[in-house]
Amino acid sequence: LGREDKLIKLIKSLTGEELIGDDCAVLPSGMLVSSDMLVQGKHFLLPQMNLNDLGWKALAVNLSDIAAMGAQSEFAVVNIAFPTSMSDDEFEHLYKGIIDCAKTYNCRIVGGDLTGSDALVISITVFASSPQKPMLRSAAKAGYKVIVSGDFGASAMGLQLILQGQLADATASHVMMKHLRPKPRLLEAKELHTACMGEGALMDASDGLADALLQIAEQSGVAIQVEASKIPVHKETVSAAELSGKIALRQALYGGEDYELVACIPSDALKVCEESGFTCIGNVLEGSGVRVLYPDGSEEVLSRERIFQHWI
């Protein structure tokens, strides 16, 4: 277990709280609540990242947690700690990015706190009404299909290019856009939730596809088998990986920050989900563990050891 997991276990035992949930807490009233912090130097670099993109991303990663429950975004509270050296224009540029994202996804910003600090920290809390049957990570069953939205590994390659010195420009390429202005999959989540009538497991792959598959398998008590050749990887991710001497599939499995949906759904809902843009990558089986099958017939057992971690 990583340190974050260890401390979350500590918190759960100290609080004795059962409402601490998956991507979101579910309050007794049916309200979903989720909260994420972005810290300069840990989650983003300045000045490499454009403040407008950063604002967008800070809200988008929170809305992705709402999508991961099959819900729709409604309200957000935005706390910002920022250096007093940041000018009013820079602050406005940052805040307009948050508002761009909020307007795009019908989320209302209802409050927040501003304070000074040495490093920029953005802490956002989002609220939504829970669907009647929220889709938890623990709801996968043998016989279900494993499906994903979008493509994987692009965000990690976008970050790689920025770290190599390329200008962080969301309009420059697919991989840059995926890293700098990720799109929370709220619409896709809604279509998925409708197609499955709430049956099945769902989460967003903020820490990578491998992490998402492992979490669903562990929490549902099932095995998951996926085919490497079916994992969607964008052609720009492949060429950026080649240029950097990386293997695109490794980035797809372990790269993190793709904010795509990963779901295990009853097979009779598959066709509708595929029409909504989801890709089927494998099957849920009896047993435990996550295996990736390669075209040459070899097999890889995924392990927690390599999981993407932002923060240590």
Next chain:
Amino acid sequence: LGREDKLIKLIKSLTGEELIGDDCAVLPSGMLVSSDMLVQGKHFLLPQMNLNDLGWKALAVNLSDIAAMGAQSEFAVVNIAFPTSMSDDEFEHLYKGIIDCAKTYNCRIVGGDLTGSDALVISITVFASSPQKPMLRSAAKAGYKVIVSGDFGASAMGLQLILQGQLADATASHVMMKHLRPKPRLLEAKELHTACMGEGALMDASDGLADALLQIAEQSGVAIQVEASKIPVHKETVSAAELSGKIALRQALYGGEDYELVACIPSDALKVCEESGFTCIGNVLEGSGVRVLYPDGSEEVLSRERIFQHWI
């Protein structure tokens, strides 16, 4: 206007959002939401402050915003960014302080985010059901009485003693306790709200008594007149101020972080509120501005210039 006020105006104009409110946002469902961040070096000093006290205070200041609406605390989401040098024991010490406060005030911790950072940042969001008639800052009327809970200036003197090198020990004195482990006035707020049946203006004096009086006067379009001799100041605040060469009444007006309630209520509710421990310090009049009357007959007009600010 301070920079915070200026940026809040900018945010309100950028979002066009009407739900951004007083101490809390009021969601259409009737849910109250409030959020505050505490940043190391801005709101607290380490190692001078005990981590357990800090955890208590981080939640208490948020619950004070709930009290300021006349509501009761229900749920909290706790985000913590902390240096990886912090040990698991230190983290537990901090978190136990948050839980102490949560249990004392019947607040359930339902989620949160943990991340790394250079400085410790605690960002908490609290939720509560709005009373049928929440008490806003804009609801004071001429003829109302001005009342306050507890006493003022103590927290500022506690901080002063710590800055002078005294051990930060919440059990050492009233002024230390008020600075290190402030008590959100949830019970008093409930009694006040019942006594007034929601009529009147209410807020918490997180930025000092002067700030609270000025905000209520401005937002209600009234004048407020208070008697200096009636402002409650604890005897330890008086002696600590004398020892530091400060004037206790200045600390009471401008010191900040007392987290006491300041209200303007119909006079027929005064007696019940006094029985609940509130002190009447003055009257609401037609006009504008806030005046303090001194025993020698002189008068001081309060100004925004001197208001306590954490963060600039």
